[in-house]
Amino acid sequence: MSISILDDEAVVVRTPEEFLAMPEEYREIAIRGMIVNTEGELSGGDDYIQVFLPLAPNAEERQVCAERAVEEYDHYKIGKAVLAGVGVDTSYMETQTLAERNLFAAQEFHTCTTWAERGIFSYIGEETAMVMISEFAQSSYKPWADAVRTIIQDEKVHIAHGARVCRGLAQTADGREELQQALDRLWPTFIRIFGSPRSERSRQAVRFGLRQTTNGQACDVWRAKVTPRIANLGLRLPE
Template identity: 70%
Template sequence: MTQTQQAPRVPVLDDELIVVRTPEEFHRAPRDYQKLLISQVMINSEGELSGGDDYTMVFLPLAPNAEERQVCAERAAEEYDHYKIGKKVLADIGIDTTYMETQRLEDRNLFADQGLHTCTTWAERGVFSYIGEESALLMIREFSQSSYKPWADAVRTIILDEKVHIAHGARVCRNLAVTEEGREQLQYALDRLWPTFIGVFGNPNSKKADLAIRYGLRQTTNAEARDEWIRIVSQRITNLGLRVPVTKES
């Protein structure tokens, strides 16, 4: 059944939990539920595809040696695999994402105007993974508890990979942080990329996020997720001898 076909449905009461186990059940879920789930998986899949491009097109050319090039290539392969996982979940409900694969990295909607894909230093590569990718892991952990079971099951395979991505970023950052020059490079990278990382969480007052929580597609609001990310990464930043950037409220 495609997205345009309308399946018969019975309204869900406000105090009811929703559990959707199959693509067929998805087409009988409330239309708001369908729209939110599609948007969530689309955004995540686009981010994973762009992440693979970041590792191959942006970070790999910055790598100082063959070992670090290999790490970037391995991480890219994992990101592309994560994209394919989301692609299949969407395909099963009638959504085709193959158009994304012919887009240029800078033309995709995700962070297109925020400068994420213009990293020019190895310090920014480290900060991207150690600090920035923690936001992705935080959200994927929420998705692993999704009321849409095919999505929850699919993303559980991604979590271990994302932990490895963060660990490699941590190694890059710690190696740089042992010198004053390295800490200066890291601080500059952190200050420049911080607004982009904050932007991952969207509008802190989003009504769509509230509705996603009601439907079991999320566990926290945008503001709660952002604040938890800041709590986690602030400890990492200070441990590196760096200053936590100021977060401007929307």
């Protein structure tokens, strides 16, 4: 007999054993969210090594890219361990290329060709991950909440490095134009990361305490965070 979670119930799941005893609808939505995030962390490491490091203008910036990649791979391993606890093996991801993975975001993320796009990716784009990870840190599945809390500080550093790159470029008119072109090209991809604002899955995730906001609400939170940054750089918000 399968017993559903009632709409007015608070949900707390403390261990993998408790997780495996939860209704299928809870487990399916939780696993989907953890897989998407874990895959994104692995691809983030690949981005820093394969995409951004070759664009870096000097040894200092190459080192920064390498350091950020190490952190992203570590984040992947954290997610991998939590998923393994509930019987999900993500090892297959490690043999895939960026193009082969079933990525939640569009491939534009992984084809940056300018240093300005590297800056926008981190300063504006990685804030999408921060919005979601901050929600996961309050997840009703406690092992996942505890795991992602260790990731948040690293993600703040990633965003800060993107801010530094963007502020440096924004000092000149040519640099601001490069940033604007980067923002205009990547903006639709950032929006797509949040998924459909009409997603029933995201509403169920909120109901189960796996998230705090629906897709549309999370996108609004992100917009509110990045809009002042865009204005401060002297750029215009894409339509």
